[in-house]
Amino acid sequence: MNVTLTVNGKQYTLTIEPRVTLLDALREYLGQVGTKKGCDHGQCGACTVLIDGQRVYSCLALAVMQEGKNIITIEGLASGDNLHLVQEAFIHNDGFQCGYCTPGQICAVVALLEEVKQGCASAVTTDLHNPPKLAELSETEIKERLSGNLCRCSAYNGIVAAVQQVIGQQPPSPLAKVIFSIETVKEVL
Amino acid sequence: MNNFTYNRVTSLLDAVNQATADQNSMFIAGGTNLVDRLKVFLDQPSQLIDISRLQMQNIETMPDGSLRLGALVSNTAVADNSDIRHNYPMLARAILSGASQQIRNMATVGGNLLQRTRCPYYYDTAFSCNKRQPGTGCPAIAGMNRSHAILGTSEHCVAVHPSDMCVALAALDAVVQVASPQGQRQIPFVDFHRLPGNTPHQDANLEPGELITAVILSPSSFAKSGVYLKIRDRASYSFALISVAAAVNLQGEQIQAVRLAMGGVAHKPWRATAAEEFLIGKSADIPNFTQAAEIALQEAKPLTHNSYKVELAKRAIRRALTVSAQGGGLV
Numbered sequence: 001m002n003v004t005l006t007v008n009g010k011q012y013t014l015t016i017e018p019r020v021t022l023l024d025a026l027r028e029y030l031g032q033v034g035t036k037k038g039c040d041h042g043q044c045g046a047c048t049v050l051i052d053g054q055r056v057y058s059c060l061a062l063a064v065m066q067e068g069k070n071i072i073t074i075e076g077l078a079s080g081d082n083l084h085l086v087q088e089a090f091i092h093n094d095g096f097q098c099g100y101c102t103p104g105q106i107c108a109v110v111a112l113l114e115e116v117k118q119g120c121a122s123a124v125t126t127d128l129h130n131p132p133k134l135a136e137l138s139e140t141e142i143k144e145r146l147s148g149n150l151c152r153c154s155a156y157n158g159i160v161a162a163v164q165q166v167i168g169q170q171p172p173s174p175l176a177k178v179i180f181s182i183e184t185v186k187e188v189l
Numbered sequence: 190m191n192n193f194t195y196n197r198v199t200s201l202l203d204a205v206n207q208a209t210a211d212q213n214s215m216f217i218a219g220g221t222n223l224v225d226r227l228k229v230f231l232d233q234p235s236q237l238i239d240i241s242r243l244q245m246q247n248i249e250t251m252p253d254g255s256l257r258l259g260a261l262v263s264n265t266a267v268a269d270n271s272d273i274r275h276n277y278p279m280l281a282r283a284i285l286s287g288a289s290q291q292i293r294n295m296a297t298v299g300g301n302l303l304q305r306t307r308c309p310y311y312y313d314t315a316f317s318c319n320k321r322q323p324g325t326g327c328p329a330i331a332g333m334n335r336s337h338a339i340l341g342t343s344e345h346c347v348a349v350h351p352s353d354m355c356v357a358l359a360a361l362d363a364v365v366q367v368a369s370p371q372g373q374r375q376i377p378f379v380d381f382h383r384l385p386g387n388t389p390h391q392d393a394n395l396e397p398g399e400l401i402t403a404v405i406l407s408p409s410s411f412a413k414s415g416v417y418l419k420i421r422d423r424a425s426y427s428f429a430l431i432s433v434a435a436a437v438n439l440q441g442e443q444i445q446a447v448r449l450a451m452g453g454v455a456h457k458p459w460r461a462t463a464a465e466e467f468l469i470g471k472s473a474d475i476p477n478f479t480q481a482a483e484i485a486l487q488e489a490k491p492l493t494h495n496s497y498k499v500e501l502a503k504r505a506i507r508r509a510l511t512v513s514a515q516g517g518g519l520v
């Protein structure tokens with residue numbers, strides 16, 4: 001059947017079967033391979049894209065159901081050669097190693113920032129009536145809010161630091177952590 | 190996944206008429222569980238009826254003070270609704286403890302009720318499963334059953350219902366509104382899901398073609414002290430081993446009313462009514478909460494690998510009741 005999708009501001013009309021997921025439509029039919037296929041079962045987050053501003057797993061969304069919706073993928077975040085702030089922060093803070101989960105991680109962080117601005121709570125929010133503002137988002141909050149994106153290289157510290165940089169917090173220097181643990185070991189000894 | 194025809198309906202009546210006419214069809218909205226099941230051939234519908242654009246997207250306060258959650262409201266929107274946060278914090282907390290932000294954005298109220306068990310034997314078509322193919326047997330009973338049920342099981346199925354939201358809805362005495370070509374009817378939440386018995390393939394008391402249109406929360410002043418405690422293998426994005434939804438209403442030191450429900454223990458959200466009855470009129474202290482927990486787990490029948498759940502559930506109940514009696518909040 002014919003389906004018209006709006007991806008990163010451009011319209012594309014595809015002829016696809018109803019069973020094609022949004023992820024496969026992006027990668028196999030539109031050639032936009034920035035969005036990655038990890039588990040293909042909604043467990044890893046590599047396929048995260050934004051639909052009407054909200055982050056979703058494109059592997060669990062059927063493409064035919066997305067007509068008329070505004071789909072943003074990793075390819076749609078930079079403007080020309082100017083990277084999105086979140087992309088810059090991932091580079092600056094070593095927020096990745098192999099890079100496979102990175103497009104999903106970055107899309108998730110872009111959505112996370114907007115969610116916090118709008119007052120979304122999380123499972124670790126102490127006061128539901130007073131959810132944290134961006135500037136006061138704790139490390140625990142950041143980790144909980146990104147729990148739907150796995151990183152097999154375990155670049156989590158860099159990812160958290162990237163979020164902290166974007167929201168104007170001082171990311172802890174990785175060196176500081178090393179020195180701290182050496183001092184702790186000395187104390188224990 | 191097998192192919193199917195796709196049918197985007199524009200009215201509720203169309204949806205239920207077409208589903209009644211084609212009993213091999215299925216409804217789809219958020220799709221977070223259904224699309225996954227389609228991929229592993231657990232469901233092979235001839236037709237998907239897309240209801241996601243029907244007008245069931247609102248949370249409304251009704252004239253009698255109850256709150257009506259449209260079946261298509263996203264899990265995120267329920268958890269972030271100010272009335273829910275204020276009057277039913279147990280529900281907001283339950284939803285936030287489930288899945289990930291991506292899933293909660295996609296998943297709907299109605300779909301959350303109709304998600305199916307994540308029992309690994311049900312998911313793996315290399316194994317037999319009475320839920321997938323009635324009469325073929327349940328390998329979980331003699332297999333790896335660490336995550337399985339301890340209450341209300343049958344010799345045919347020991348799977349658990351995976352939802353967090355539903356545990357809070359059971360505790361809150363919610364009502365499910367469903368539509369069919371014959372009209373609308375209401376089902377008390379605690380009667381919506383089924384125990385496995387000898388029909389484990391049937392999760393809910395829905396007739397073919399019936400569609401959930403809303404979940405209704407009655408006004409409840411003491412639900413403000415409600416809490417949700419979830420215990421799982423990792424800190425986030427994991428199903429409950431044990432969860433407890435609890436709300437205690439005190440008059441002075443005495444318990445005037447109480448709600449208690451458990452997740453991760455049975456084929457349906459498990460309301461602990463005998464424990465609730467015991468607590469009415471008692472003082473809110475550890476010995477009484479401990480005794481209530483004993484009563485709640487009295488009928489527990491653990492399997493080879495899940496006897497830890499009995500003690501874990503008791504301790505979770507005690508803690509959830511204690512925190513709720515102190516006014517609620519993050520457990």
